[in-house]
Amino acid sequence: MESIPSSGPLTEIMNEEIIYQNPLLFLKIWELGYDTPQFGPPAHWGWHSHMQVEFLLLMEGQLGVQTQHEYTVMSQGDIMVFGSFQPHRTYKYSPELLRQIVFQIDLKQHFDLSTMPYLHRFSELTHPLEAFNALFRSNADVKQMAYALIMQIYEESQSRKIGYELAIGAAIKNLLLLLLRNDNRDFSSLTEDIGISRVRPALDYIDKHLHERITVEDVCSILNLSYHYFIKYFKKVMGISFVDYVNYKRIKKAERLLLTGDLSIMDVSYEVGILNMAQFYKLFKRHNQCSPKEFKQRMRSQSALIPLLAQAD
Structure with missing residues (x-):
């Protein structure tokens, strides 16, 4: 994963609203593919941001990524993270097939009272998450494990087998634990x-x-x-x-x-x-990202699917 310092001011930034695939998991994860031969920055290469943290996995091809602080070319097997409301933009870097996994999640929703003491380690208010990209570049083992955990989340979200929520929740906790235990940022000022x-x-x-x-x-x-x-x-x-x-x-x-x-x-x-x-x-x-009424309706419809999923298994 090549990294080059970025330059130039930010222009207009589109604030993207994320619709969760499951309201109780507070996430959206999907695959994007581009098989057209066109590549390079588009004429209008727009910035966007969102409240959710985003992990980007590259399965095939190459992807140009720019943030406020750096320009990066991602290759197969690479992973990047963008913090909450961090502006970023991407484009197809080379002519071959491009396949990527986009994983957007509200991380704070996955902390309960017992794990709340670790929330500040993932807070944009105190320690920007973009610093984890240096960890992915320098530690191949951590990058591979993070990649595997996010792929597991994607596969579970696609299969929707009974208990998939438990599997996704466990994988998210393991991802947070992986980052926490390999975080080399200085927290010595905190007790x-x-x-x-x-x-x-x-x-x-x-x-x-x-x-x-x-x-x-x-x-x-x-x-x-x-x-x-x-x-x-x-x-x-x-x-x-x-x-x-x-x-x-x-x-x-x-x-x-x-x-x-x-x-x-x-x-x-x-x-x-x-x-x-x-x-x-x-x-x-x-x-x-929905009203209380919409939340209740969505969750009732989700619950109605569980018996059908169980029968399918």
Whole structure:
């Protein structure tokens, strides 16, 4: 995988909206193929970005890739990652057949309370994910293992055999673990274990009071910290702001209520402490790219397919 420093300013960037193949897995993965002889940068070589992290795998051919910081030519077996909202653009680099796998995922949705302490290691707020591309270039074993895990996710998403969600979830966790254990970035300024222990009372308070109004001042009084120190410290430890974390927990609880109960959408909103319906819809769509009603309908249709898939097996 050749890498050349990029140059030139960014022009207009298209913000792409991703529609998930399974709303509960928060991902989209598919194969792209180009067998035309035309190659080279198109006349209008546009930039795009999206909230989801993107992994790009090259199965055949060569692909030119440009980001804000570098220009790369990918070859068969190569893998690249683009962080959340990182502008990038690609083109067919050579005349032979081009086949690639595009894997877009909202990584933060795959962290639960037990793994949340590692979220900051994958947060664009603190440590851009583009740094992992240097790891893929320098460590062939890591690149091959990451490639195999993403291919496994793709194959499971295509087969949709019963339990494919479990297989995909496990592969995603293994991918995160692979990157975490081979991450050579300097995190010496962070003391994760001490930090998590210190904010643990705040996390517990949030879980117990999701149905109520939660303020920074309430949590500051529990931890005996000043307002400004707490919001900076929380973001440093968790890799996400206090407000975004609370909203994340509210929406995750709302998803469970929508899937497991018969509450109205308004009642669900109240149960998770959001009394403004417009705000609830806005937050839910930000996390799921669909409304609460669409989410419930999609998941009911997904559930209806499970018996048919089981019979097919």
